[in-house]
Amino acid sequence: MIRALRRRFLLIAMASLAGTLTLLCLAINLGYRHMLTQRADAAVEMLHQTGGAFQIPDAPVDPAAHGGFQVTPETPFETRYFIVHLTENREVTEVDAEHIAALDRQMVVEWVGNILDGGKHSGYTSYYRYGVFAEPDGGTTIVVLDCFLQLQGAGGVLRISLLAAGVCLLTVFLLLLLLSRRVTRPFVENLERQRQFVTDASHELKTPLAIISANTGLLSASLGENQWLESTRAQVGRLDRLIQNLIELARTEEALPDEAAAPVPLGRVAERALEDFRPLAEAAGKTLDGRIEPELVLPGVEDNLARLCALLLDNAVKYCDEGGAIRLTLARRGRWAVLSVSNPCAGLDAAQLPRLFDRFYRADSSRARSSGGYGIGLSTARAIVARHHGRLTARLSGGTVTFTAVLPLFSRPPERFLHR
Template sequence: MERSQDPLPFGNRKNEEDIWMSSNFFVVRLNESGEVIYVDVSRTSTVTQEEAVVLAGQAEDNATKSGRIGQYRYQITQMNTAEGTVVVFLDTSDEMLSYLRVLLLSGSVGIVCWCLMLLSVFLLSKQAIRPIAENMEKQKQFVTNAGHEIKTPLAIIQSNTEAMELYQGENKWSRNIKEQTERLSDLMQHLLLLSRMDEGVEHVHAIDFCFSDLLMESVRSFMPLMESKQIDVHTHIPSDVQIHADQSQIEQLCSILLDNAVKYTNEGGRIQIELMQKEKHLQFTVQNTCKRLPAVSPDKLFDRFFRSDEARTQKSGGYGIGLSVEKAIVQANHGDIRASYMEPDVICFTICV
C-alpha cells in the first residue's frame, strides 16, 4: 500500500475543484441581442436573479471584457457553441478583507517596531553622547582654569618689565616683552569671554541706550590708526538710534569689528560703516577693502583661531579669535551676524540686532 504524503504545515494546497467549490460566484448568459437567457445564482446567497441581471447589464455597458463592479470582479466570455456571451461574477469581498487585514497588521507591526527603535535610540543615545558631553565640559573648564592661572604670571611679567624700565630705561627687549604680554593678555581675555558664554555664566544685562553715540565714539577712537594707513572712511550713522542690548558687550563688538577692519584693510584702502533702522531691528554693516579675499567660504571666518595668513605670522597683529568673539556676543544679544565677499576685493560684515 502506497504511503500517503505528509500534509503541509498549513494544510495541503487547494486544487482547482476545491477553489471552485469554495468560491462565491454567479453566472449570467446573454444571447446575441443582449437579452438574458440564463441566470445561475446557486453559488451565492447574497444576490438574487434580478440583481444578477442588473449587474450583467452594467458589465455590458462598461464595454470591457473584465473589470470590477463593487465587490464583484467580472469576466465576459464569448460562447463557443452558440451565439451570445457569458458573464461570470466572482465575489472578492473576502479577498479585499484579507488585504486590509494584512495591511493593518503590517502597519501595526511597523509602527510598533519604529517605536521600539526610537525608544532604543533615545535610551542608548544618552550613553553614547555622555562621554562627548563630558569631554566638551572638561575642555571648557580647562580653558577657564588655564586662563585664570595665566593671568597672574602675565601681570607679574608686565609689572616687572615696567619696574626694570624705571632702573635701566626702555629698550627694544623691554618693548617686545610688553607688546607680547599685552597680546597674550588680550588673547586670554577673549578666550575667557568665549568660555563663559559657552558655559552660560556670562549674563547679558540688556538696557536701552543710544547705539549711534556709541558707534561714533568707537569710530573716533580708531581714526588715528585709519589716518596712519591713509584709509578712506565713509560713515552713514543716523543720530539717536536706540538699541536694547548689553552696552558693554556691544561696545566690545564695535571695537573688535573696527579693529579687524583696520588691520586687514590695505594701505590707501576704504572702510564703509553704515547703520540702518529696519522696523524693530538694527542693521550694522562694515565693509573694508583688502589685498585679496580669503580662499575660504565667508562662514569659515568665524571659526576659532582661523587665520587667512596660513603662515600664522604676527604681521597683522591678529590671532584669529576676534570674529568668534563677535559671533558669540551677537548671538548672546539675540542677533545675527554674517560675512560676505563683494568683488573684487571687499569684505562685508552685517549684524542684525
C-alpha cells in the same frame, strides 16, 4: 550649545528612525499588495483555463504550504467573478455572471467596455481585478474577479502599520528626550573641563607675564631702551591681550542662566557701537553708516550684546577693502531681531566662509597680524549669539561679506525699556 547639541541629536535620531520605519512600512504594504495581485492573477488565469470553474483538489490543502493561490472546497462559494466572451469585432457573445450578485448583464457589458477602452491585458478597475485573454478563433475572453475583501485587508494592513510606526516614533522620541541628557553628558563634562582649563591656564599665565613685564621695565630703566626690550614688551602686551580674549571666549560659551537675562534695548546698544566705531572707520579711509530700528528689546546680557556689535564692527573695519563702505542694519523679522554688518572684501574666498568662526583661523594671516587680530573674535561673536539662543551666519555675495546675527525678541517688551 548644549541645547543645540541635544536638539541635533534628537533630530538625527528621529530622522533616522522615521526613514527606517518609512522603508519598512513601504516594504510591508507594497509586498502585501503585490502578493494579493499575484493571487488574484493566478485565480483569473485558472478561471480562464478551466472555462469558469474552480477545480477542487482531491487532497486537503495546507494553508502554510506556500503563499500562492490555493483552491479549497469553499473557494467556488466565496469567490465572486464574472466571465465575458467577445468576438473578433468586440461583440459580446456570452456573459457568465452567475457567480456575482452586484452586477447584472447590462452593468457587466459596461464594465467590459471600460476595460477594453483601457487597452491593458490586466489591471484593476475599481476593486475588480481583470484579465484579458486572446482566443485562437480571434475572439477575446475577459475574466473579472471581485477583490474587495482583499483590498480592504490591504487597507487595514496599511493603517495598522502606520499606527504602529507612529507609536514607535512617539515612544522612541520620549525615550530619547529622557535619555539625551545622559547621552550628551560626557560631551558636556569634557566641554566644561576644557573651559575650566582655559580659564585656569589664562589666570596662571597672568602672574609670570606680570613679572616679565616688571623685569622688562627694570631693565629698561637700568640699561636704557633697546630693540630687544621693546620687542619683549610688545610680545608681553600681545600675550596679555590674547589671554583676556581667551577668558572672554570661555565665559561667553557658558550657558546663560534665566535669572541673568534682563531686557536689553538692542537698538540703543547698536547705536552706541556705531558711534564708537565711526571715527575708527573714517581714520582708516572707510565709511560706516547704519539703519537701526530703535524699539527692539530682547532678553540677555547687555555687555555681551555690546561686545557682539563691537566684534562685528571691528572685524568689518579691519578687513573692509580700502575706501569701502561698511553698513550695519538692525531690523525686526517676526519674533526675531536681525543684526547684520556688511563690508566689501574682494580677497575673501567663498570656500573660507565655513571656517571664519573657527578659533585662531585667519583668512588673511598677514593682515590679521598687522592689525593685531588673533582669529578668535568671530568665535567669540558666535558664542555670544549662541548664548542668547540665536544663530550667526556669514554670506558672500558680489564681493561683499555679510555677518548676520538672528536673536529672539521678547514677545511683549516691557514698556519701561521702550520709552526711557
